[in-house]
Amino acid sequence: MLFNSTDFLIFLPIVFILYWFVFNKSLKAQNILLLISSYYFYSCWDWRFLFLLAFSTVLDFYSGLAIFRSSTIKQRKFWLLLSVIINLGFLGFFKYYNFFAESFAQFLGALGLEAHPATLSIILPVGISFYTFHGLSYVFDIYNRKIEPTTNFVQYSLFVSFFPLLVAGPIERATHLLPQVEKPRKFNYAMATDGLRQMLWGFVKKVVIADNCAEYANLIFNNSAEYSGSTLVLGALFFTFQIYGDFSGYTDIAIGTAKLLGINLLRNFAFPYFSRDIAEFWRRWHISLSSWFRDYLYIPLGGSKGGNWMRIRNTFIIFLVSGFWHGANWTFIFWGGLNALFMVPLVWFKTNRKNIETVAQGRLLPNITELLQMALTFGLTVFAWIFFRAESLRHAFQYVGDIFSNNLLSRPEVLSYSMLITIGLITTFIIVEWMGREDKYAIEKIGILWPRPLRWSFYALIILTIGLYMHTEETPFIYFQF
């Protein structure tokens, strides 16, 4: 079930009404309702993978208990390893089996040996990367004695499979979500309206920005050999806004939905395209994944301790792993490596935590230095997205090569009236995002103090914009494939 589908428009009000009106007297009943709803939500893609989700849940629940109850370090390690191996084993099989089989055959081919690996037609279970990481963070935190395991299976299952975050995050932590699942929840008017507001902005990002950009990004990337350099640059820019609108739009809808049910999810985006360096970008893009890798990979590897080479090695490791997490393709790994490379000067000169505050805080406009820094960071990001979007590394290099060899300064061939409308929408979107960059999402506080008719007109205008400009085909979210 997609958030941007009619099914979800029916599903959510039903869950909401049952949750607050029918089952509101009992926390247990509310949690069971959410759990059943989450499993139903997931089964709309493929009910067969419910068993995998359930198995992963049972495994981590009991591993957590076993780690906690183990009296020796050896036993604790055993249960931790068991959970990690099985979780990553499933992830590896469903997501990476064919990649490894084909890459191995290519490697042998390069050595002059012929191999016909047995590739399997494996369907990737939606959200497997996300719920696997939920579960792993839980057992890691118990192993590291940050939390005690829950003994309530329903609550733990809900933590793993809560439907707003089940298929594309944010990747939650037990320390943050479990306490909320364990406590009785009261309806909070301000939180619910905030949730609706965030959902509304999420829909704008998804159906107005991302899906309209996707039309042109797909056209240009799928026929890149036919286009001039200027069109290819336009294609990369469209993809840049597509992926941001798509993923952060999904996240806004997820967080907004959870707020309607009285639950706060982790923030996942903080206006990343207004970053002044790549380190800041990665503190603002897919925050829940970046912080996951920071806590469970970067820090255990030594983090920022040690010399420059050690820190650069660790940076490369987490970016390469992060790239690989996105998908079984060399393009993602290269994209990760490229970002690591962009980080090198910052890590080397220890300036990676220079830009912590929001850009131009308290001011309407950035100064020239900030503007140039943002432009450079944005340019690097756009360049890296080419590798993320391309079908293969060969395609990516060809794309980059063609940008510089084919009339970079000519008029883009694909420029059309409807494309200009999309560019106008992107421009308006950037302005609104800039206005709200100090908040959790762009329209969190815009108009909040206005008189009600004016405030409602603003939201109604957003709805009108969606109706008049939304892309008319239901398009799945990009991150569902990860």
Added chain:
Amino acid sequence: MFLFFRNLLLFLLFSGIFYVFGTALIGIFAPRLTKNLNYRIGTGGNLYTRIRDADTVKNVDVMVLGSSHAYRSFDPRLFKKHRLSMFNLGSSAQSYLQTKVMVNRYIDQFNPKLILLEVYAGLLNTDGVESSVDFIANSPIDNDIIKMAFEVNHIKTYNTLIYGLFRQALKLDRGYKEPKTKSNGDVYIPGGFVQTYETINEKELLSFEEENIYRIKSKQAAAFLAIIQELKDRQIPYLLIQTPILSSRFRSYTNVTEIDSFYKQYGPYINLNHELTLPPSSYYDSHHLNQHGVDTMNAYLFKTYGAFIEALIANGNQ
């Protein structure tokens, strides 16, 4: 909680009203600035004129329904030579959802002895949006059109409907007159036909090497069956017919047999693509005939199926 629901309902009401007036205002002042509002009065297909023409006609021998393949193929002047009065209610991309509107609106008025239902296979796969906005802009909006818009269920159709209702209420199209001759060479011929002598350009002559497949949308299939049922209930004879498309295009489809079998189940069916191979000079584009093609096709139709058509008129589908 009560406050939340009360305010939510009030907001939904407020935004609903805002949406209607906002859409109307955008439609009036900046229609080209939107992506999902497509009110185009007097566009290709001459539906505006056809509807006004049809409203003046009563009792015809043959009523033609279908897409642009219909209004660019069946010429009332040629039917007249065979002593048959005919009105062509075809319109651009008319899917079965819109054909139902035509049937409901004109069947009693026309009281036809035979219905020629043009059944281009591509119609089974259309979402009906293009034709729905054509109907909304060029035909008076009545209950059938509103019902059709809900069946199409598309944001573009809804927006255009809202704006169309607004224009209709304010009578903004009162003074409009559609030119009989269009800049692309199309000439409207009374009786619903559109004549052209333009010939297919070379680009479109390129062979269609890709393997194409006709698909069937359940919504369109259901609308088609509803039309057939309506005609059967009213005991009006009908003939399902596919008009010729450029032979290279026709050959590119790999499941023609399946489509032929589908239509054959529901009554007498002719696929002229199997019988008549016309040269490219008979085509306006890869889909549509020009007047040379129309003359040839109509002559062939009456020569080969004239007696059958007469029998259908005389005896019905039995």
